[in-house]
Amino acid sequence: MPEMTLIEAIRQAMDEELARDERVFIVGEDVGKRGGVFRATQGLYEKYGPKRVIDSPLAELSIVGVGIGAALYGMRPICEIQFADFIHPAFNQIVNEAAKMCYRSNGEWTVPMVIRAPYGGGIGGGLYHSQSVESFFTHVPGLKVVIPSNPEDAKGLLKAAVRDPNPVLYFEPKKGYRLIKGEVPEGEYTIPLGKAKVSRPGQDLTLITYGMTHYYALKAAEMVAAEGIETEVIDLRTLLPIDKETILQSVKKTAKALIVHEDTLTGGYGAEIAAILAEHAFMDLDAPIKRLAGPDVPAVPFSHPMQDWFMPNAQKIAAAIRELAAF
Amino acid sequence: MDVTLPEETLLEMYWIMLLSRRLDERAWALHRQGKIAFHISAIGHEAAQVGAAYAIRRGYDWIAPYYRDLTLMLALGYTPREFMLSLMGKKGDPSSGGRQMPSHWSLKRANVISHSAPVATQTSHAAGIGLAIKLRGEDKVVITTVGEGSTSQGEWYEGVNWAAVHQLPVVFIIVNNLYAISVRQEQQMAVRNAADKALGLGLPGVSADGMDFLAMYQVMKEAVERARSGGGPTIVEAKVYRITPHSSDDDDRSYRPREEVEQFKQRDPLSLARQRLEKEGLLSAQKVAELEQRAKEVVEDAVRFGESAPYPDPEEAAYPVYAEEVRHA
Numbered sequence: 004m005p006e007m008t009l010i011e012a013i014r015q016a017m018d019e020e021l022a023r024d025e026r027v028f029i030v031g032e033d034v035g036k037r038g039g040v041f042r043a044t045q046g047l048y049e050k051y052g053p054k055r056v057i058d059s060p061l062a063e064l065s066i067v068g069v070g071i072g073a074a075l076y077g078m079r080p081i082c083e084i085q086f087a088d089f090i091h092p093a094f095n096q097i098v099n100e101a102a103k104m105c106y107r108s109n110g111e112w113t114v115p116m117v118i119r120a121p122y123g124g125g126i127g128g129g130l131y132h133s134q135s136v137e138s139f140f141t142h143v144p145g146l147k148v149v150i151p152s153n154p155e156d157a158k159g160l161l162k163a164a165v166r167d168p169n170p171v172l173y174f175e176p177k178k179g180y181r182l183i184k185g186e187v188p189e190g191e192y193t194i195p196l197g198k199a200k201v202s203r204p205g206q207d208l209t210l211i212t213y214g215m216t217h218y219y220a221l222k223a224a225e226m227v228a229a230e231g232i233e234t235e236v237i238d239l240r241t242l243l244p245i246d247k248e249t250i251l252q253s254v255k256k257t258a259k260a261l262i263v264h265e266d267t268l269t270g271g272y273g274a275e276i277a278a279i280l281a282e283h284a285f286m287d288l289d290a291p292i293k294r295l296a297g298p299d300v301p302a303v304p305f306s307h308p309m310q311d312w313f314m315p316n317a318q319k320i321a322a323a324i325r326e327l328a329a330f
Numbered sequence: 331m332d333v334t335l336p337e338e339t340l341l342e343m344y345w346i347m348l349l350s351r352r353l354d355e356r357a358w359a360l361h362r363q364g365k366i367a368f369h370i371s372a373i374g375h376e377a378a379q380v381g382a383a384y385a386i387r388r389g390y391d392w393i394a395p396y397y398r399d400l401t402l403m404l405a406l407g408y409t410p411r412e413f414m415l416s417l418m419g420k421k422g423d424p425s426s427g428g429r430q431m432p433s434h435w436s437l438k439r440a441n442v443i444s445h446s447a448p449v450a451t452q453t454s455h456a457a458g459i460g461l462a463i464k465l466r467g468e469d470k471v472v473i474t475t476v477g478e479g480s481t482s483q484g485e486w487y488e489g490v491n492w493a494a495v496h497q498l499p500v501v502f503i504i505v506n507n508l509y510a511i512s513v514r515q516e517q518q519m520a521v522r523n524a525a526d527k528a529l530g531l532g533l534p535g536v537s538a539d540g541m542d543f544l545a546m547y548q549v550m551k552e553a554v555e556r557a558r559s560g561g562g563p564t565i566v567e568a569k570v571y572r573i574t575p576h577s578s579d580d581d582d583r584s585y586r587p588r589e590e591v592e593q594f595k596q597r598d599p600l601s602l603a604r605q606r607l608e609k610e611g612l613l614s615a616q617k618v619a620e621l622e623q624r625a626k627e628v629v630e631d632a633v634r635f636g637e638s639a640p641y642p643d644p645e646e647a648a649y650p651v652y653a654e655e656v657r658h659a
Contacts, residue, residue: 065454065488072458075443099446108436108444109427110656144651168653
């Protein structure tokens with residue numbers, strides 16, 4: 004199997020879907036000749052031309068709104084929001100339009116569309132190039148929310164998202180674009196949305212996470228393994244709909260749960276997982292559910308010492324694992 | 331008459347305006363009787379809508395409407411019975427199966443997309459449909475409507491800008507009735523005509539007398555033909571007046587003088603159309619009486635149909651959240 008970076012896997016997924024289905028097209032800021040500010044669409048404009056890879060005006064709500072209109076007409080748009088931080092102008096289109104279209108028309112109209120956006124900090128991006136925005140959208144029935152953590156999943160999940168008949172938000176851990184490498188199966192494959200994965204088996208506690216923090220979680224699990232703590236790591240992959248079964252099965256086995264995400268703590272996605280565990284696995288727990296998340300400040304600061312203070316990392320996760328294991 | 335339309339088409343247009351008016355009046359009555367929860371009226375807007383509808387290829391072209399488009403919907407084949415189902419929140423309402431408030435349209439068989447209540451969100455959808463049509467090399471046209479207040483929204487500018495940049499086959503109709511609920515045009519925009527906004531966006535903008543169904547038809551016909559032949563989008567402003575309050579929950583006496591309302595009633599689009607067709611010898615007092623009688627029967631039938639229709643089962647509220655759950659699309 005060839006090894007590639009996360010962003011190469013994402014690009015390959017789009018390339019294959021553009022080749023497979025002529026209804027698929029890409030639209031966003033700088034996605035054409037520039038190939039995207041992160042180069043996610045590099046080479047696709049040259050290969051598929053200006054009708055399949057379309058540079059939009061600098062206006063996010065209409066990237067999504069135009070995508071919705073095209074999807075209603077039978078196309079399969081892949082909308083790129085340049086940074087997740089800039090998705091907020093499109094909130095109305097995503098939440099009031101895309102998410103509600105199927106329900107409000109009693110199924111007459113559906114919106115098969117993917118919205119891709121790089122998310123997360125640790126890249127010196129300051130308040131407005133570092134945000135994690137997933138929990139705004141995991142609250143919205145009608146949307147699907149996907150966050151991959153590695154190249155193999157990134158490719159298979161994105162191809163599944165393009166083929167899904169619903170609006171799918173696909174958030175990409177931008178710090179991992181070139182940092183995270185992995186083997187990607189040759190040939191055609193998709194990974195079904197809504198299925199979590201046990202990425203490391205263990206007996207002592209369950210660590211539930213997704214995206215960039217999954218990368219750190221595996222490193223942390225490796226660190227504490229040397230100390231004799233066996234961590235079971237779950238990569239959620241899809242946040243909405245959530246795979247309750249995989250989480251519950253693991254926590255019922257290990258009896259301890261640590262939830263890790265980079266997004267801020269209060270009202271973050273971990274709160275929902277904690278609630279699921281409290282409702283359905285309370286009697287199986289040997290310790291209080293623990294959350295490690297971004298601190299409750301408005302966003303990630305620019306200056307490195309302050310950015311590092313904000314960001315979860317392998318050391319912080321390892322410390323949380325030790326604390327929970329010792330309970 | 332400077333517009334060449336067959337006699338039967340002119341009479342059909344009049345019939346749709348008349349039917350829309352009588353249905354609308356009945357909706358107000360049903361509301362005052364406590365039989366329905368909400369109505370939002372098209373009274374005063376009928377000519378603009380029927381003029382627009384007859385300028386497109388109905389059943390072929392696409393429509394992204396707004397909530398005051400009852401006449402347009404009737405012209406597209408939406409039935410009075412269906413309107414009553416929607417008004418009463420009954421099972422089988424084709425717009426939403428009773429999920430949306432009345433007059434939040436959707437009619438797939440007529441290429442009418444579903445819209446919401448936050449205003450102007452359908453503008454970029456119209457641009458997106460136009461983009462898809464252009465990408466596929468087809469000759470369909472999209473028309474979309476908003477009130478003049480909605481043109482204050484960034485949503486509207488972004489959608490129109492897209493269509494202008496990409497020369498998309500879309501006609502953006504602004505139905506200017508002078509009021510966004512209570513706020514007059516002068517508090518809404520600094521331009522004299524809403525269509526003047528086209529100047530800043532790089533597409534043609536035309537204002538039409540929206541109280542005159544043939545004037546509106548004429549302007550729309552030109553815009554639709556330009557769009558269909560690859561000439562790009564147009565903004566068409568229909569100058570109308572909202573003869574009723576904004577909705578059944580509004581009282582317009584606090585914000586506009588009765589004299590103004592009375593003055594605009596002198597140019598009631600239905601009366602103007604009748605006068606015009608009478609002058610052409612296409613309508614007589616007897617013919618009008620026959621049409622009135624027919625409208626009365628159709629409205630009565632629709633009300634009876636709506637009242638006897640069942641409500642949705644409560645459990646229907648649980649779906650379809652996702653496309654996989656669609657049960658009777």
